[in-house]
Amino acid sequence: MKKSIPLILAALIGIGAYLAGRNSSTQAANGEEREDVSDIKGAGRPGGIERRTMTEQRRSPRPSGSNRQGTAPASDTIITPAEAGKALARLRLEEKNLETLAAKTRETIALLCKAGYSREAWELIDGEPGMVREASLQGFFHDAALPKAELMQLLDGLEKKDRAMGLSGYWNRLAPEEFSRLDLSEFAIRSPDERAALRQTFQRMTANAYDPGHPELGKGVRQDLLNLAAAQVNSGVLVYEDVGKMLKQDPSKDGFAYWDALSRVDPTFRQGQDSLKGTDAEVIRAMTIQDPERTLDMTLVMGTPARGKGYVALEKWLTMDFRAAETWYHRNSNQTDADSSAVAFMRACRALGRYQEALDWYARIEKESWRTGVGGEMRAIERKRQADAGN
Numbered sequence: 001m002k003k004s005i006p007l008i009l010a011a012l013i014g015i016g017a018y019l020a021g022r023n024s025s026t027q028a029a030n031g032e033e034r035e036d037v038s039d040i041k042g043a044g045r046p047g048g049i050e051r052r053t054m055t056e057q058r059r060s061p062r063p064s065g066s067n068r069q070g071t072a073p074a075s076d077t078i079i080t081p082a083e084a085g086k087a088l089a090r091l092r093l094e095e096k097n098l099e100t101l102a103a104k105t106r107e108t109i110a111l112l113c114k115a116g117y118s119r120e121a122w123e124l125i126d127g128e129p130g131m132v133r134e135a136s137l138q139g140f141f142h143d144a145a146l147p148k149a150e151l152m153q154l155l156d157g158l159e160k161k162d163r164a165m166g167l168s169g170y171w172n173r174l175a176p177e178e179f180s181r182l183d184l185s186e187f188a189i190r191s192p193d194e195r196a197a198l199r200q201t202f203q204r205m206t207a208n209a210y211d212p213g214h215p216e217l218g219k220g221v222r223q224d225l226l227n228l229a230a231a232q233v234n235s236g237v238l239v240y241e242d243v244g245k246m247l248k249q250d251p252s253k254d255g256f257a258y259w260d261a262l263s264r265v266d267p268t269f270r271q272g273q274d275s276l277k278g279t280d281a282e283v284i285r286a287m288t289i290q291d292p293e294r295t296l297d298m299t300l301v302m303g304t305p306a307r308g309k310g311y312v313a314l315e316k317w318l319t320m321d322f323r324a325a326e327t328w329y330h331r332n333s334n335q336t337d338a339d340s341s342a343v344a345f346m347r348a349c350r351a352l353g354r355y356q357e358a359l360d361w362y363a364r365i366e367k368e369s370w371r372t373g374v375g376g377e378m379r380a381i382e383r384k385r386q387a388d389a390g391n
Contacts, residue, residue, distance in 0.1 A: 081120035084112045088124060102131045106139035113143040122154065134165045141169030152186070164193035171201045176209035180224035189237050199242045202229050203249040210252045222252060226261035233265050240269045244279030247286060255286025255295075263305065270305065276312065280305065284312045292317040296328055300335045311340035318348030339370045346374065346381075355385035 079087070088108055095101040105126065112121040121140055126133045137158070144151060155166045167187060171179060179201070189195050206225050209218035229246065232238040240262075247258050262270070262283065273280055284306070287295040292313065299310035314336075317325035325348075329341060342364040349358035362378045365371050 079108070079111050079115055081112065081117050081124070084108050084117075084121070085124055098131050102135035105132050106135040109136050109139045110143045113140065113145060116145070118144040118146050129161075134161065137162055137165040138169035141166045142173050143169075155187075160191045161193045163190070164197040167194060168197045168201060171198075172204065176205040176218070176225060177221045179205050180221055180228055182228075184228070184232065184237070185235075195238065195242075198232070199238060199245060202242075203246050206246060206250050206252070210250070212251065215252065219254075219257070222254070223257050223260070226257055227264060230261045230264045233269055240265065240273070240279055244282050247279075247282055253286050253289070255283045255288075255290055258283045259287060259306075267305070275309075280309060281312045284309050285316045288313045288316040289320070292320070292325065293328060296332070300332065308337075308340075310336055311344040314341060315344035315348050318344065319351050322348070322352065339365050339367045343370060343374055347377070350377070350381050350384075355381050355388065359385065 088105060091101060091104055091108075095104065109121045109125065112118075112124070118140075121144065125136045125140060141151065141155070151170060155163060155170065158166050171182075174182065184198075187198075189198060202225060206222055209221045209225065211217050226243075226246075229238060229243055233240055233243065243258065243262060247253070247255070262279070270280065275281060284295065284299075287298075295306075295313045296310060296317065298304070298306040299308070299313055301307060314325060314329060317328070329336065329345075333341070342361045346358045346361040346365075349355070349361060358381045359378065362371075362374065362381075365374070
């Protein structure tokens with residue numbers, strides 16, 4: 001029976017259960033400046049990444065070629081193109097909150113796709129640039145039951161942010177193991193927004209493939225995802241720092257998995273990193289938290305990417321377990337660099353409030369380049385020591 005427009009609007013507003021089961025995220029206006037995947041307010045997890053285990057992944061309708069695609073939704077909320085058009089027009093007139101308008105518009109587009117009217121849903125997407133159009137595009141490519149060739153053709157007709165939203169929606173219809181097997185060369189990345197969408201999709205996929213209750217369950221899939229991301233660095237689609245951003249959003253914090261994947265990256269892409277804040281340093285710290293002795297031992301191996309980064313791991317270990325790290329250092333000091341190790345001790349002692357010991361370690365630094373580089377830190381430590389002493 002055909003529903004009245006007020007009833008349709010009431011149904012759209014009241015489908016919280018439907019929204020809870022789907023990812024209603026939109027990406028930031030400038031994806032390169034946002035660390036996380038932006039969600040419409042109130043949807044998803046903090047930081048914008050909705051984590052679901054692989055067994056909980058909701059499978060979207062697979063593409064089909066019929067005119068009225070897919071099957072009707074299981075709920076009683078059935079909507080026709082005419083009803084959807086009227087409902088959307090009413091929403092634009094009455095809803096003042098843009099985030100709410102974007103969310104409800106996406107709900108309507110999704111419901112229409114699920115009712116089997118994907119092509120009609122495409123025609124109802126707002127043509128004006130902005131939040132509403134972006135949410136609708138992401139939702140359409142996530143839920144439309146159309147042949148892949150048709151979806152790809154529609155994607156290729158979009159540009160920049162619009163295409164980024166479409167790509168994000170299309171990729172997120174896949175489970176992590178499916179995405180890890182995807183041939184990403186099919187999707188040309190043409191803009192920074194699209195690159196950000198790809199990185200953020202990798203972030204979501206690695207998060208969704210992790211189950212804290214059963215961390216080993218999706219380990220192979222996560223490694224496949226990381227290896228795929230490393231391949232995108234080698235092909236020039238992603239940059240090396242993108243993988244570091246992925247680690248920051250990854251609930252598994254499996255530094256060894258990241259290090260294994262990054263070993264596949266051409267060494268030229270690893271050059272020019274900040275020695276303390278770069279991707280390699282971030283991964284080394286994650287590894288140190290997991291297994292400090294194994295990590296420090298890796299830094300002693302000549303001719304490997306980890307060589308020369310021991311002071312990053314040593315500083316981290318010292319701040320976590322000073323005695324154990326100090327014991328390892330004295331046992332292996334003949335294989336480590338004395339100056340960088342002294343810097344590690346100085347910084348760790350500063351973090352632990354052991355200011356005089358920090359100054360003593362600074363005094364052991366011999367190379368002028370190191371002394372100059374951390375001279376400002378040393379002076380700050382001295383001021384803090386004097387303040388604590390009441391001078």
